[in-house]
Amino acid sequence: MGYLLMIFLAAxxxxxxxxxxxxxxxxxxxxxxxxxTAFGMSIAVIFVVTLTAxxxxxIYHLILLPTGSELIYYIVFIVVIAASVQFVEMVMERxxxxxxxxxxxxxxxxxxxxxxxAVSLFLVLREYTYIQSLVFAIGSAxxxxxxxxxxxxxxxxxxxxxxxxxxxKGPGIIFIIAxxxxxxxxxxxxxxxxx
Amino acid sequence: MLLKKIFGxxxxxxxxxxxxxNHPIFSMCLGICxxxxxxxxxxxxxxxxxGVSFVLIATSIIISPLRKLIPQRVRIIxxxxxxxxxxxxxxxxxxxFFPVISVKLGPYVGLIITNCIIMGRAEAFYSQNKTGLSILxxxxxxxxxxxxxxxxxVIREILGFGTLLGYKVTPGGWENxxxxxxxxxxxFVYGVLIWIYGEITSR
Numbered sequence: 001m002g003y004l005l006m007i008f009l010a011a012x013x014x015x016x017x018x019x020x021x022x023x024x025x026x027x028x029x030x031x032x033x034x035x036x037t038a039f040g041m042s043i044a045v046i047f048v049v050t051l052t053a054x055x056x057x058x059i060y061h062l063i064l065l066p067t068g069s070e071l072i073y074y075i076v077f078i079v080v081i082a083a084s085v086q087f088v089e090m091v092m093e094r095x096x097x098x099x100x101x102x103x104x105x106x107x108x109x110x111x112x113x114x115x116x117x118a119v120s121l122f123l124v125l126r127e128y129t130y131i132q133s134l135v136f137a138i139g140s141a142x143x144x145x146x147x148x149x150x151x152x153x154x155x156x157x158x159x160x161x162x163x164x165x166x167x168x169k170g171p172g173i174i175f176i177i178a179x180x181x182x183x184x185x186x187x188x189x190x191x192x193x194x195x
Numbered sequence: 196m197l198l199k200k201i202f203g204x205x206x207x208x209x210x211x212x213x214x215x216x217n218h219p220i221f222s223m224c225l226g227i228c229x230x231x232x233x234x235x236x237x238x239x240x241x242x243x244x245x246g247v248s249f250v251l252i253a254t255s256i257i258i259s260p261l262r263k264l265i266p267q268r269v270r271i272i273x274x275x276x277x278x279x280x281x282x283x284x285x286x287x288x289x290x291x292f293f294p295v296i297s298v299k300l301g302p303y304v305g306l307i308i309t310n311c312i313i314m315g316r317a318e319a320f321y322s323q324n325k326t327g328l329s330i331l332x333x334x335x336x337x338x339x340x341x342x343x344x345x346x347x348x349v350i351r352e353i354l355g356f357g358t359l360l361g362y363k364v365t366p367g368g369w370e371n372x373x374x375x376x377x378x379x380x381x382x383f384v385y386g387v388l389i390w391i392y393g394e395i396t397s398r
Binding site for chain 2 (some may be wrong): 019020021022023024025026029030060071072074075081082083108111112113114116117118121122124143165166167168169170171172173174175176178179180183186
């Protein structure tokens, strides 16, 4: 139990997937301009990351490893991710139309969000058990959400005050804000340690 | 002028777009995950740049001739499968010949699959243009990406470790800027480079 909590906290604070591993940056830069979009996207990410981790772990350990075909795990993982994103989209369209209208545009984008694939790859590299994998997946997704929401909020406030140099507007200033936030997150270092 | 003579006006435009006007990293902000994460050492940057360029070129050779055969609805997943097959080749190549770099790059080799440059070029260019032009586009985007990675890695390695490709280049008494070798350094270097690019292009 203690170790699970440690994995969870490490994934959010000390080993934040956006600010330490620099993953999921493409949607990060594109969406961190608006607080509402950033929040919508990160809810969708939490959902998809947990779902794909829950599917990919059994596939890797129960099918690929016993048959000695772990070489092709990249292909298998990416197909699982693309398929589950498509499936979630279809289910939502059929049963929860308002929800689909709310994050409809984010779902197709998630397939190429590095966070989703990265979490699945980390599960394999760090040899987590099933429960640890789920906790790590949720923690990483929440960590990503915290990073993007904070950056989006700072960016919105900054635009109100507005004195950003012309060439720095847009992606440039988001990088600088994220850099300062990453510095701040380094302050959590040493709080929890995982391998 | 010379480029126009060799590649024709369309090819000339493709090259110029990839190298400057639609620069994959600075102008479109594509593929920055791997670009940010591995640029603390120059040798990592070269390996990653070469890997991404190889996958780009190979993908363009496969997808562009097949662009009329791939059904519209399943195109994304077929691009993904093509890309990930080549990424597996890159992964095995690095493991066999450069085991040290392979360990250092870790999961980031696999993450070439979700590198948006490849997906973005496949969707925007290779699915609509002739094979020759697509390969030209892949080569110039690959060069553009690799050069940017190397520039960032040179800055970060000199400031963060005081070395260049492992050789010491800084004078005695140099204090390493540890932050440059870590995540915040990547953000700051890219932010400043994008700023410079933005100032030049908006003029």
